[in-house]
Amino acid sequence: MAHVPPTRVSDNPIIAFFQYVWSAAYTTAKGLRVTGYNAMRRPRVTVCYPLEQLDISPRTRARHRLLTDEQGEPLCIACGQCQRTCPDHCVVVTRKKVTVTTPEGEEKQVNRPDTFTIDLARCMYCNLCAEACPVNCLHLTREFSYIEGDVRALTIDLDGLLRPEPLSEYELRQRETAQLAPGDGEEG
Amino acid sequence: MAERGWLENWVNGIVQPLYEVAPWIVHLVPILWILILIVGSVLILIWAERKVSADIQSRVGPLHHGPYGLFQSIWDALKLLTKEDTIPKQADRLVFCVAPYIVFLPAILAYVVIPVGNGLIAADLNVGLWYLVAVGSIAVLGIIVAGWASNNKWSLLGGMRAAAQLITYEIPMFLSVVVIIMMAGTLSLDQIVRSQSGGSWSLAPPDAPFLNWNCFTLPGMIAAVLYLVAALAEVNRQPFDLPESESELVSGFNTEYSGMRFGIFFVAEFSNTALVSGIAATLFFGGWSSPIVSEGEGFWRIFGDGVLWYFVKITILIYCMMWVKWTLPRVRIDQMLQIAWKGLIPLALINIAIAVAHVAWVGA
Amino acid sequence: MATHGRKAPLHNEEMLINMGPQHPSTHGVLRLVLRLRGEMIESCRCVIGYLHRCHEYISERNGWIRSLPLTDRLDYLSPITCEWAMALAAERLAQVEVPERAEWLRVLSAELYRIASHLVFVGTFGNDLAAVTMFLHTFRERELIMDIFEKLTGQRMTCHYIRVGGVGWDLPAGLDREIRQALDVIESRLREYDDLFTNNRILRARTEGVAEISAERCRAYGASGPVARASGVDFDLRRDAPYGVYDRFDYRVILGNRGDCLDRFTCRMEEMRQSARICRQVLDGLPPGEIRTKLPARFKTPEGVAYGAVEGARGECGYFAIGDGTEAPYRLKIRSGGFSNLHLIEDILVGWKVADVVTILGSIDIVLGDIDR
Numbered sequence: 001m002a003h004v005p006p007t008r009v010s011d012n013p014i015i016a017f018f019q020y021v022w023s024a025a026y027t028t029a030k031g032l033r034v035t036g037y038n039a040m041r042r043p044r045v046t047v048c049y050p051l052e053q054l055d056i057s058p059r060t061r062a063r064h065r066l067l068t069d070e071q072g073e074p075l076c077i078a079c080g081q082c083q084r085t086c087p088d089h090c091v092v093v094t095r096k097k098v099t100v101t102t103p104e105g106e107e108k109q110v111n112r113p114d115t116f117t118i119d120l121a122r123c124m125y126c127n128l129c130a131e132a133c134p135v136n137c138l139h140l141t142r143e144f145s146y147i148e149g150d151v152r153a154l155t156i157d158l159d160g161l162l163r164p165e166p167l168s169e170y171e172l173r174q175r176e177t178a179q180l181a182p183g184d185g186e187e188g
Numbered sequence: 189m190a191e192r193g194w195l196e197n198w199v200n201g202i203v204q205p206l207y208e209v210a211p212w213i214v215h216l217v218p219i220l221w222i223l224i225l226i227v228g229s230v231l232i233l234i235w236a237e238r239k240v241s242a243d244i245q246s247r248v249g250p251l252h253h254g255p256y257g258l259f260q261s262i263w264d265a266l267k268l269l270t271k272e273d274t275i276p277k278q279a280d281r282l283v284f285c286v287a288p289y290i291v292f293l294p295a296i297l298a299y300v301v302i303p304v305g306n307g308l309i310a311a312d313l314n315v316g317l318w319y320l321v322a323v324g325s326i327a328v329l330g331i332i333v334a335g336w337a338s339n340n341k342w343s344l345l346g347g348m349r350a351a352a353q354l355i356t357y358e359i360p361m362f363l364s365v366v367v368i369i370m371m372a373g374t375l376s377l378d379q380i381v382r383s384q385s386g387g388s389w390s391l392a393p394p395d396a397p398f399l400n401w402n403c404f405t406l407p408g409m410i411a412a413v414l415y416l417v418a419a420l421a422e423v424n425r426q427p428f429d430l431p432e433s434e435s436e437l438v439s440g441f442n443t444e445y446s447g448m449r450f451g452i453f454f455v456a457e458f459s460n461t462a463l464v465s466g467i468a469a470t471l472f473f474g475g476w477s478s479p480i481v482s483e484g485e486g487f488w489r490i491f492g493d494g495v496l497w498y499f500v501k502i503t504i505l506i507y508c509m510m511w512v513k514w515t516l517p518r519v520r521i522d523q524m525l526q527i528a529w530k531g532l533i534p535l536a537l538i539n540i541a542i543a544v545a546h547v548a549w550v551g552a
Numbered sequence: 553m554a555t556h557g558r559k560a561p562l563h564n565e566e567m568l569i570n571m572g573p574q575h576p577s578t579h580g581v582l583r584l585v586l587r588l589r590g591e592m593i594e595s596c597r598c599v600i601g602y603l604h605r606c607h608e609y610i611s612e613r614n615g616w617i618r619s620l621p622l623t624d625r626l627d628y629l630s631p632i633t634c635e636w637a638m639a640l641a642a643e644r645l646a647q648v649e650v651p652e653r654a655e656w657l658r659v660l661s662a663e664l665y666r667i668a669s670h671l672v673f674v675g676t677f678g679n680d681l682a683a684v685t686m687f688l689h690t691f692r693e694r695e696l697i698m699d700i701f702e703k704l705t706g707q708r709m710t711c712h713y714i715r716v717g718g719v720g721w722d723l724p725a726g727l728d729r730e731i732r733q734a735l736d737v738i739e740s741r742l743r744e745y746d747d748l749f750t751n752n753r754i755l756r757a758r759t760e761g762v763a764e765i766s767a768e769r770c771r772a773y774g775a776s777g778p779v780a781r782a783s784g785v786d787f788d789l790r791r792d793a794p795y796g797v798y799d800r801f802d803y804r805v806i807l808g809n810r811g812d813c814l815d816r817f818t819c820r821m822e823e824m825r826q827s828a829r830i831c832r833q834v835l836d837g838l839p840p841g842e843i844r845t846k847l848p849a850r851f852k853t854p855e856g857v858a859y860g861a862v863e864g865a866r867g868e869c870g871y872f873a874i875g876d877g878t879e880a881p882y883r884l885k886i887r888s889g890g891f892s893n894l895h896l897i898e899d900i901l902v903g904w905k906v907a908d909v910v911t912i913l914g915s916i917d918i919v920l921g922d923i924d925r
Contacts, residue, residue, distance in 0.1 A: 126621035
């Protein structure tokens, strides 16, 4: 049965009249008590967004980033898994062969991305690309604010993916006020 | 006027020569006073409405313009002034343009007879209360006209609702005011206020500072509640904001308005709110008379009878109206009419009977 | 009665009025064509489709894995519902085993989002009746659940949590305590809502006896969820066609008896309390283990037919799929609760006033993303 019982009034119209008056006054007073109590309640729930920011969850999925090794080279092997799995077709990777020197001193041919673009305007941040990555190189960081005047500027290339610092002055200011650590995606 | 302050001298120095050139200048003084009163109260009220609603809803409210966002309403007014003023093609142009001012008119007219302080009254009409009731109903006319002239179906529905509301809520409002006329025996608002600061007809001792207010008599108390409920409907505030009813009729009568015309509707709503709470303060809560001391000594002088208490009282009343607004849902049109015809009017009639007994028993 | 396709002559006393698609109370882009006489409604016609995004067709092209995140955009107020229904259809088709812990986490997330969705309902219902404070209060409480989902999945609304064969993420450390605290807060605030809104005289006057729907009519229209239960139709997929691990929890299916707007409102209020009960039971008995079955890189469904249906916040949400051995379903058909519930309105609006349109529409609780798909 429904939780709240229906309103019952007397059959006598005179009594019913005063019952209505009483219930209107009584329930209004109860409502006023609730709103009055809420008016006293501190602190406020909302924050003044650009000036203060709430903590962002470490799992937040926002702007992409490619992890690099100690030399600053991307770990990406340009396998194209992310491109294949993307539902929005916003990832485009092309491949090149480079020669690297392993710590043991021998030279090795490896695949590295030649170009790597992600169209942030089309991306829906589903995390499928990051999960598809076989070397755990592609990550979605906590950097959620990237404002551009031109939608084409939202297509980030390899440089942008490797350098997750904020690009615009507005974002720099945001980060200063927010004391936000540079975007670090979740491991695994 | 034994000694004159420097300010008075200074003002006289400017006014005196002006007065000699144009004697009608004295008539501008009350007009200026009323305009300052209205514009100032509206600017503060718009801010207050936002802050009160923000408080109740756990929000922060305006914050950036001025201390605690106090100048937000000024920026809003500037923004409205710079907006494009559109008039629908099919609208009745003249009526459409005039309507906002008709809504705004009663506030200006009514302040003429409201005593803000001891002797601070623009014109003490001996039929002041009749005059108030008469000009008070002009506002709804403007709303009906606005709804009709917009040539929009939503606006029309809003206007028709306003018409029903006008007819219905004038009656309980006036029936509750009648009680005060009976008890005070006068229609002049100044006299009504004075009768509450130590009248002869009340049960309370004549020197008690606030027990003589009308709201501390049984019929006066009931009349105050009835008046305030009817006043909510009169100024279209929740739970009776049916002509506007944002969630049903888009925006009701002001759907088609934009720019400063919309702004004037907004200003009118708040100045009417200030007006009805001012009337309520005058009729039921002793107007400018002080609840602490009527003629204080030294420091207590500022808490004596005067302008301060008038504004304190309307502030409290307006806060209560806002509190109610942000608490209650809206009633339906037929329920609104039912509340008036089946609820308020019978209660007001019973109240008149009580008032008769009260006057006969106490006032003898 | 509704005038489907029948041209009614327009009298000069009647007013034909278009409510929506741009209207503050049509909950999105619904259009209602109302014929009014004064303020009374003579007939009503629903026009939908303004938010159609070809989800079914996109899924047939994109495949199971890649169209799962899109389901969040259908019923955006309770995205877990559609995710679960689609994952369920795929799992039934391919006979994927779901780990125990994943099933429990699915129940937890679904019930939390049911609370969030009902909170939005309570708030928007208040907003329709001009109790704007209710709207902001419920959104304040919903924020607690949104925060939980931000910590759990990384997104607040488009969470992409349920995957084929499990869930995306495990509970982070400390979140169970936070969920318990949030549930406590929400339950205490529900009592506040009762004082502020449910028991209010004006709300009672606006909703009691308004637009009563009989159980027969609910069945005839295929209505489900709280709308049908408020009319006394004893039907809840969680109990009647158990999916996941719902048969292990102790909860009550809430029924109304009159089927008016007040019943539809209070049913949801009480369902929130029941959902909170389920959440607590999940947190008490969450088994350890894997959260996701390892699927092949190219997940394919065999030839066959499967129907995955879950009890969403607004009724039965079902995904009917035909597999053809590829990565995508050959044909996908979505049955959303809101679609069936909405079309009740053409019948029940007749004879009520303009002001009741928003009450009745609000009490049915539609999400146009879910209806138009």
